Amino acid sequence: MTMKKFINDPDDLVSELLSGFALAHADKIKLAGNNQVVRAKPKSRDKVALVTLGGSGHEPALSGYVGEGLLDISVPGEIFAAPGPPRLVEALRMADRPAGVLLIVLNHDGDVMSANMAMEMAEKEGLNVKQILTRDDISTGPRDKPEERRGLIGCLAVIKAAGAAAEQGASLDECCQIANRMERNMATLAVAVTSATHPSTGEAISEIPEKDMVIGMGQHGESGSAQTELATADKTAEIMLDMLIEDLSIQQGEDILLLINGVGSTTLMEQYIVLNSCKKILDSKKINMVRCTAGEFLTVQEMGGFQMFMARMDSELIKLWDAPCKCPCMAT
Amino acid sequence: MTMKKFINDPDDLVSELLSGFALAHADKIKLAGNNQVVRAKPKSRDKVALVTLGGSGHEPALSGYVGEGLLDISVPGEIFAAPGPPRLVEALRMADRPAGVLLIVLNHDGDVMSANMAMEMAEKEGLNVKQILTRDDISTGPRDKPEERRGLIGCLAVIKAAGAAAEQGASLDECCQIANRMERNMATLAVAVTSATHPSTGEAISEIPEKDMVIGMGQHGESGSAQTELATADKTAEIMLDMLIEDLSIQQGEDILLLINGVGSTTLMEQYIVLNSCKKILDSKKINMVRCTAGEFLTVQEMGGFQMFMARMDSELIKLWDAPCKCPCMAT
Amino acid sequence: MMTDALDYEVMVKMLLGAARQIKENHARLSELDSFGGDGDHGTTMLRAMENLENSVSAAQTGQIKKLLSDVAWAVMGTDGGATGPLFGSFFMGMSSGVAEAEVLDVGAVAEMFEAGLNCLRKQTKAQIGDKTVMDALAPAVKEARRAADEGLDIAAVLKQAADAAGEGARSTRDLEPRLGRAKNAAQQSLGHEDPGAVSVSLIFRGFVKGALDNG
Amino acid sequence: MMTDALDYEVMVKMLLGAARQIKENHARLSELDSFGGDGDHGTTMLRAMENLENSVSAAQTGQIKKLLSDVAWAVMGTDGGATGPLFGSFFMGMSSGVAEAEVLDVGAVAEMFEAGLNCLRKQTKAQIGDKTVMDALAPAVKEARRAADEGLDIAAVLKQAADAAGEGARSTRDLEPRLGRAKNAAQQSLGHEDPGAVSVSLIFRGFVKGALDNG
Ligand SMILES: Nc1ncnc2c1ncn2[C@@H]1O[C@H](COP(=O)(O)OP(=O)(O)O)[C@@H](O)[C@H]1O
Numbered sequence A, B: 001m002t003m004k005k006f007i008n009d010p011d012d013l014v015s016e017l018l019s020g021f022a023l024a025h026a027d028k029i030k031l032a033g034n035n036q037v038v039r040a041k042p043k044s045r046d047k048v049a050l051v052t053l054g055g056s057g058h059e060p061a062l063s064g065y066v067g068e069g070l071l072d073i074s075v076p077g078e079i080f081a082a083p084g085p086p087r088l089v090e091a092l093r094m095a096d097r098p099a100g101v102l103l104i105v106l107n108h109d110g111d112v113m114s115a116n117m118a119m120e121m122a123e124k125e126g127l128n129v130k131q132i133l134t135r136d137d138i139s140t141g142p143r144d145k146p147e148e149r150r151g152l153i154g155c156l157a158v159i160k161a162a163g164a165a166a167e168q169g170a171s172l173d174e175c176c177q178i179a180n181r182m183e184r185n186m187a188t189l190a191v192a193v194t195s196a197t198h199p200s201t202g203e204a205i206s207e208i209p210e211k212d213m214v215i216g217m218g219q220h221g222e223s224g225s226a227q228t229e230l231a232t233a234d235k236t237a238e239i240m241l242d243m244l245i246e247d248l249s250i251q252q253g254e255d256i257l258l259l260i261n262g263v264g265s266t267t268l269m270e271q272y273i274v275l276n277s278c279k280k281i282l283d284s285k286k287i288n289m290v291r292c293t294a295g296e297f298l299t300v301q302e303m304g305g306f307q308m309f310m311a312r313m314d315s316e317l318i319k320l321w322d323a324p325c326k327c328p329c330m331a332t
Numbered sequence C, D: 001m002m003t004d005a006l007d008y009e010v011m012v013k014m015l016l017g018a019a020r021q022i023k024e025n026h027a028r029l030s031e032l033d034s035f036g037g038d039g040d041h042g043t044t045m046l047r048a049m050e051n052l053e054n055s056v057s058a059a060q061t062g063q064i065k066k067l068l069s070d071v072a073w074a075v076m077g078t079d080g081g082a083t084g085p086l087f088g089s090f091f092m093g094m095s096s097g098v099a100e101a102e103v104l105d106v107g108a109v110a111e112m113f114e115a116g117l118n119c120l121r122k123q124t125k126a127q128i129g130d131k132t133v134m135d136a137l138a139p140a141v142k143e144a145r146r147a148a149d150e151g152l153d154i155a156a157v158l159k160q161a162a163d164a165a166g167e168g169a170r171s172t173r174d175l176e177p178r179l180g181r182a183k184n185a186a187q188q189s190l191g192h193e194d195p196g197a198v199s200v201s202l203i204f205r206g207f208v209k210g211a212l213d214n215g
């Protein structure tokens, strides 16, 4: 299969996409330093800054979350590959301020290693940085082994909550607490139906039989936990909701946030249909879907499928979710 | 090929997707009447209302443009098929007000027929409605035969301009003038590399050879004007820009708005890369890309490709483009 | 059945006959629409005919004029691109072409079809040869008028019209479409009838079957 | 070449030798990474080694310690997931393991490698048998220490270490990965060496070739 992507030299993927990204959203973000994505209008330096890092190829993630009420700096790496510690240290220096910096790291080996080394150096330099790991993929490990869980779209909820708190003037400790509360109360499960093409190599990153779907598929084509036959939106929603509800031990009457994140070629139409299925099922289980949305927030190139995210919400987390925000990929 | 879409009964596609859409964007839109998409908070009735209609399956278009500074009502039809006149008349009645209603219609046979019949009835009922057709597809007819040009993503620019004017209190005539000025000064060209699957029939809506791309491909799989070999982002941008510039007779030193609209599985990454290519080429031609963006605003299911939109801008149109807006698929 | 008067009950049977013809052939209609078009014509016509049937059973006035305008409105209400307005306007025109009378004579039947065609013409500039509904509808209406003027009875008029519609639909096989979605893939539809024209022919065939049905 | 003293120039040659080995074999590394991983290991190592070469040519101090920390920083600066931090920390550890001295004796060489391994261990809890870089690196470092303690010269120590690394890399063939991206597709990589372990082995092979190179 010929790769059908509009690109130039594969070596220039990230630099070109970042230039285009900066052009497209010049009102909200800009590039600084060594391809750091920062806000067009920086937030006041007496407020806690939020920084994240992550591989490229997942657009709009993660740089698309830079903006009011969300991130201050995103450090994009190569395609599907975390940036190395030096650029992360650069970002932490840029973000450094008396109020402190919260570094949000998706739990993937490369990202974590980079972050750990950067944290070590930041400490040596006396920077005021705290780190939080997001580990929401319930398919890779049980709840009591969070280190085995990968970071999926859950990072957005953590960034939203901590970002809103920071914007409202919360201290670094408070931001950490909120981020931690969100992190502990969230869970994500992915499903994939078609593979994506790695834009550098032109190769399919996974193989999925024609009549199957893979539950638990990772963000880079890592195989999933269960390969089953294609199912309707209703049935797929039911399977996935049950796993998420069980993982979070959600009880009747509890309030949840639900997010359907399209990862590539699965249409918004389908995402809305799945969301509608979820609503029906949750209603029947008497679980309150107090907030929800659907859209492409973190993609895996043109992979077909979606990530279903669920979080147990309390009134403060709901308020933070509702707080105003404005970034390239969303606004309220 | 098995269709790999998360759906239930194909007959329920539109009703289910609209329910999900309303759930996902409850802060911005809601359903009213017979599946009319209206603003969650209606705009003041002394301002001109904007209404549009169009087939479903193009999400977020067109209902995703309902919101502040944009549409008041969208009348979604079946998959790829305009709604019939009765629901459009219902919408026009709902929108009716002393300030008047502007009906924006994409030039496709079904949409135009529905709109014409609805306009006839609206006139009989004494409603104050004016209609504007958007005809931006330069691949289906020459500039002096606008009736042969299909309506593509250009509708968004017309809706943005007229919507901003309406929000600022412009009269119906003024809104019409602005919409017309935008419409006369815009042009769109589509390119497709992979087909989409019709979600009702499960069939591919077009066939594109493995190493080819189709320039001029329509929004429903209608064949394009030119089938050529796959090209790089730079080369594709050059070919398309040249055709758009020629169509609009854009001269050195003129100001343009450029929009890259992903239609499905072509990634945001690629859209940004193409936008970056465009910037380089336009710079070399001394044409000022004063505004630009990229994203999925009007899709064709999971088709691979994009629409490139260009408009000659004057200072008023730029101001209207910059005016605040807030709808499910964008916000400034 | 009637020979020189078409009453409300017959009109109901004609309409339901048309619906039945379409329902039995919708898969073929979609297939025809897939050569260059978007493959949905059968599905849309199916929905249109379900709407038609519902409006027929809901109608209680006994007035042909009102029945036809209800049907027109229902068919138009089918969200299906060009189909709703095209076929809806044909029925709408039929309604405006009949008097408040309770029965139609053979001349009134021809006039009814002519009014339908005229109303549809307001929706489209399609001419014979453009490979659209027009290729079946125009000859059918013309033939109905000719037969009526010749003094044939209503059953015969309907039959002649249906034959002309069928002939017209078949004639589209060798045409390249000049209107509608399919025009952009003109070559692909060569050798295949136009789906809209076939629908017209099925509807007229259904009128005949419905009218002759004594059940 | 040296037998009992490793000076700045030799260290440069060793580093460049390592880079050459990787560059000649990057396609194989990517291929190995495609069995269960994401197929980018070769590309990333290639970029890492380009960064390494650049930092070597930019380094002018003549100090091994500084040279190694520059190299470490450059390798870490490769945006490539796990690779930058893993290999970068190995070089960083090597730097911290050598004194400010201008030449290293055979004991110092063994110590340097041990420090590299220890620094890498801070990044990962990988153990031998997990099918990672550790399967090649741990035996290589252990063997270097054994050989040094036995009184072999530096060339022989490097060679023994490289052999042990190669052995270690080959041993990963029959393992299922327990760490890294590939662990989620453990079966797929059965029968194939771990790309990271092969990289370690190539780097040690490059050290030998570089050190023995008299050009
Ligand atoms: N502009 C037009 N004028 C007359 N008939 C048309 C026109 N456009 C389409 N048609 C008819 O409609 C048929 C296609 O109907 P359908 O597939 O239901 O609508 P759509 O083209 O919107 O998908 C064509 O076969 C043709 O007969």
Ligand SMILES: Nc1ncnc2c1ncn2[C@@H]1O[C@H](COP(=O)(O)OP(=O)(O)O)[C@@H](O)[C@H]1O
Residues within 6 Å of the ligand: A081, A109, A110, D033, D037, D038, D039, D040, D041, D042, D044, D045, D080, D081, D082, D083, D086, D124, D125, D126, D131, D132, D133, D134, D179, D180, D181, D182, D194, D195, D196, D197
């Ligand atoms: N947690 C880990 N501990 C030790 N080595 C690891 C770990 N994760 C990955 N590796 C090593 O890295 C190699 C893959 O490197 P590479 O493909 O460049 O990174 P990525 O997995 O981020 O794509 C593996 O073959 C393995 O040797």
Ligand SMILES: [Mg+2]
Residues within 6 Å of the ligand: A080, A081, D038, D040, D041, D080, D081
């Ligand atoms: Mg990688």
Ligand SMILES: [Mg+2]
Residues within 6 Å of the ligand: B080, B081, C038, C040, C041, C080, C081
């Ligand atoms: Mg259609």
Ligand SMILES: [Mg+2]
Residues within 6 Å of the ligand: C033, C037, C038, C039, C040, C041, C181
């Ligand atoms: Mg059709």
Ligand SMILES: [Mg+2]
Residues within 6 Å of the ligand: D033, D037, D038, D039, D040, D041, D181
């Ligand atoms: Mg890899």
